[in-house]
Each structure stands twice: as structure tokens, then as C-alpha cells.
Amino acid sequence: MGKTTYKRLKGSQNLRQRLLLSTLSSSPVLIEDIRAEETLPGLRPHEVSLLRLFEKVSDDCAVEINETGTKLKYKPGIVMGGRHILHDCGVSRSIGYFLEPLILLGLFAKKPLTIRLKGITNDSKDPSVDTFRSTTLPLLKRFGVPLEGLNLKIESRGSPPHGGGEVVLAIPIVQSLNAVTWTDVGMVKRIRGVTFSTKVSSQFENSMIHAARGIFNNFIPDVHIFTDHKAGLQAGFSPGYGISLVAETTAGCFISADTAIAYARAEETGDIEDEKKELMPPTEVGEQIASVLLGEIEQGGVVDSTHQGLLFLLCALCPQDVSKVRVAKLSPYGIETLRHIRDFLGAAHRPAPLVHQPPKLSADYLTASPLQVFLG
The missing domain is CATH 3.30.110 (Translation Initiation Factor IF3)
Structure with a gap:
């Protein structure tokens, strides 16, 4: 050898x-x-x-x-997949940190993947499990991932610092992904969302919903936000609350934003946890995340800034057909993803004609590639 x-x-x-x-x-x-x-x-x-x-x-x-x-x-090694796999993600980062690479690995495994993940389901650092369920999975379908066998089930919630949440992810295998031409953003036709609360009053969720709707109702009537109050074993080990929102457009785009409020992990503050800091009121949380979602919509991409990296990876993993996608201003994560795609897969993106002045891009990217990015 x-x-x-x-x-x-x-x-x-x-x-x-x-x-x-x-x-x-x-x-x-x-x-x-x-x-x-x-x-x-x-x-x-x-x-x-x-x-x-x-x-x-x-x-x-x-x-x-x-x-x-x-x-x-x-x-x-060789990605095998398999069923009845269990993994404890710990409490240093949330389950969302592990889901993005796990989803891509599962698509190209030898066998369909079903895995139970334990840890923190919602925090302010990584995309929530709700966002993966409402936005990420529909994104996979656009690239030809079959509906059958694609699922994310939230069995219990876990907030920082001690977690206690559990989700079950099921990913089917694909022979290859479909290249896409995805440049039409469309108009927002509905807004959906879900609030959660663990070991706090369910009234927190009503306050977040009322505040968010107060902003959205100025623009669109079709707004529905569900509640998911957890108690007992399904509430994990720490108090917390938050909201995840997604705007669906007439062109089939899903633009998301989410946040969660909880006590910080000890390694982030150096403080003793018993020293309870005052948390952001739920009304402010609702108003803030509604404004964040409106900002993502205004950017004009087919995905929000959180999903840029995943979108580029999916395009790069397609066969050698050209994928054309329109994104908003490139996020730092999106830029790093393009650099790593170039370094590992030998592909780079070629900026397409622009609607307005884009952020400056390195000349390293101005080469022919299977990915064409429109900055909208």
C-alpha cells in the first residue's frame, strides 16, 4: 500500500x-x-x-x-449510514451545528441514515432544529432528494446550558443531486413559525407571537405561528424560550430566521450559573426576530444568509451541469464555503450579471465553474 x-x-x-x-x-x-x-x-x-x-x-x-x-x-472512511445510531452532541454547541454536515454525509451514504441526536435543540448561536425542519429539508427537495425517508422529528427540547433535547433525523440516499437554475425569488405569500418554551410560562410564547404579528400584519395577512410549550421530561434540563420564522414565496423559496433566549453556558461567561442574568423580554424577542426576517427578505436571495453555505455545497456536489443560483450579499460563512469548495473539489463560482453593486470579491473566484452565483 x-x-x-x-x-x-x-x-x-x-x-x-x-x-x-x-x-x-x-x-x-x-x-x-x-x-x-x-x-x-x-x-x-x-x-x-x-x-x-x-x-x-x-x-x-x-x-x-x-x-x-x-x-x-x-x-x-466510507460513509455507511445505518439505522438506530445514537450520538450525544454535548452542550458546547447545539444540535444544529452537527446537522448540516450530517445531512450531506447521509445523502451520499451506502445505506439510508436514521440517527438520534441528544443535546441542545435551540440556542442563539446555531440554526435551530425548527429551522432545519421548515427550511433546510425543503431546500434538499429542490435538488432532487426524495420526500420519502426525509424527516426530522423533535422528541424533546433542550435549552442551554444543560440541554436535554432529543431529535431523530432520517435521510434517504441519492444516486446524484440535480443541478438547479434558481434565480427567481418571487413575492412572499405567507409567513409561518413556531415558538417554544421550556421550564417557563407558556405566556412567554403568546407574547412573542403577538409582538411578531404586530410587525408582519403591516405587510401580509397570512401569518400563522404555532406554539410548542414543553413540560416535564420533554422540556430538558434548563429554562428557555425562542421563536423560529419562515417566509414562503410564490417561487417556492423559504427564507428563515430564528433565535432562542436562555442562560449562557458557563464556559461562555466564566460566571457561576446561579448568578442569574436578566433575559431579554419575550416581547422584544418577537419584535427583533420579525425585523431580522424582514431584513433577510429584503436582501433578495433564494435562501437566507444562514443557508448560503449549504446551498453552495449542494450545487458543488451536483454532476457537472451548471447550477445557477441567486443569493444576497455573501455572508462570511458563504465566502469561506466557496473557498473550501475550490480547495477540496476544484470548483469555484463565477459571478453573474448583477442587479446592483455587489460586495467586492477576490479575483480567485473569477474562473469558470459548475456554480454561477447571482448577487441579487
Whole structure:
């Protein structure tokens, strides 16, 4: 057997994307200087948990981490999928951090994937499980992922800092994705959403709904926001509340925004948890997230800024047909995704004719590629 050649990278940034594209392209990676200069060097708990998750869904995957956690060798295996897999995501990051790479891995596995994930379902850092269910899964359908076998079931909620939530994700396998031409955004025809509350009064949800509707009713009459109050074992271990909203357009686009309010994790504040800080009132939460969604709609992309990275990855993983998509101003995550697609898959995007002056883009991207991006 020949000697394994590793793609050498440095730093901790975008580790999730690097591991995902390393697996999909069967390119072993050696990552050095992972937070080497920080007070607490090395991999974080959620990054180690992500590596363990990759091991669970893959066969013959090899992971080597040095004693300080500042150096990682990752040799991808074959993504097998499978049923009745269980993974505890911990409480360092929410389940949403793990869902995006897991969904893409599941699509190209040997067998359909069904996995139960435990941890935090809603926080302010990562997309909520509600957003994945209402927005991400419909996005997959546009690329030819079959409806049968595609599901995300929320069995219990978990808020920071202690989590306690559980979801079950089912992903079917595909032979290949369909290239898309997706440049028509359309007009917003309805707004849907869901609020949640754990270990707090259900009145918090009514306050969020009333505040959000107070803004939306100035623009559109078809607004319906459901409630999902949890109690007992289904409420996890910590109090929290939040809201997830999605705007559906006449062209079949789903634009989402979400947030969650809870007490911070200890590692984020350095404070003792008993020192309860005052949380944002639910009325302000409703008003704020409604304004965020209106801002996402105003940007004019076929997806919101949170989903830009996933959209680019899906386009890059299609056969060698050209995909054309219209996005709003590129988010930092979207830009990093394009860079990693170029580095791992050898593809780059070509900006299309613009409606207005776009953000400046590196000349590195001005090459022919299977992905054409319209900045709307």
C-alpha cells in the first residue's frame, strides 16, 4: 500500500467544513496549530464530538489527535449510514451545528441514515432544529432528494446550558443531486413559525407571537405561528424560550430566521450559573426576530444568509451541469464555503450579471465553474 498523502492545513477556523469536504472528496487532512496560541489550546469539546460522529457514520475512518489537541490527522472512511445510531452532541454547541454536515454525509451514504441526536435543540448561536425542519429539508427537495425517508422529528427540547433535547433525523440516499437554475425569488405569500418554551410560562410564547404579528400584519395577512410549550421530561434540563420564522414565496423559496433566549453556558461567561442574568423580554424577542426576517427578505436571495453555505455545497456536489443560483450579499460563512469548495473539489463560482453593486470579491473566484452565483 502507498503512503497516505495528507492535505496540510492550519488553524481552527471552519473545521466542520474541512472535515465534511475531506470526507466527501476522500482527501485526508492534517490540521496543525489548532488554537496553539490561546490560553486553552486545542480542539473544543464540540469539535471532538463532531469527529466522533463522523466515525459513527463511517467505516474505516481514522482520527489521530496529539496530547494538546493542537494537531489533528483525519483520514476519511466510507460513509455507511445505518439505522438506530445514537450520538450525544454535548452542550458546547447545539444540535444544529452537527446537522448540516450530517445531512450531506447521509445523502451520499451506502445505506439510508436514521440517527438520534441528544443535546441542545435551540440556542442563539446555531440554526435551530425548527429551522432545519421548515427550511433546510425543503431546500434538499429542490435538488432532487426524495420526500420519502426525509424527516426530522423533535422528541424533546433542550435549552442551554444543560440541554436535554432529543431529535431523530432520517435521510434517504441519492444516486446524484440535480443541478438547479434558481434565480427567481418571487413575492412572499405567507409567513409561518413556531415558538417554544421550556421550564417557563407558556405566556412567554403568546407574547412573542403577538409582538411578531404586530410587525408582519403591516405587510401580509397570512401569518400563522404555532406554539410548542414543553413540560416535564420533554422540556430538558434548563429554562428557555425562542421563536423560529419562515417566509414562503410564490417561487417556492423559504427564507428563515430564528433565535432562542436562555442562560449562557458557563464556559461562555466564566460566571457561576446561579448568578442569574436578566433575559431579554419575550416581547422584544418577537419584535427583533420579525425585523431580522424582514431584513433577510429584503436582501433578495433564494435562501437566507444562514443557508448560503449549504446551498453552495449542494450545487458543488451536483454532476457537472451548471447550477445557477441567486443569493444576497455573501455572508462570511458563504465566502469561506466557496473557498473550501475550490480547495477540496476544484470548483469555484463565477459571478453573474448583477442587479446592483455587489460586495467586492477576490479575483480567485473569477474562473469558470459548475456554480454561477447571482448577487441579487
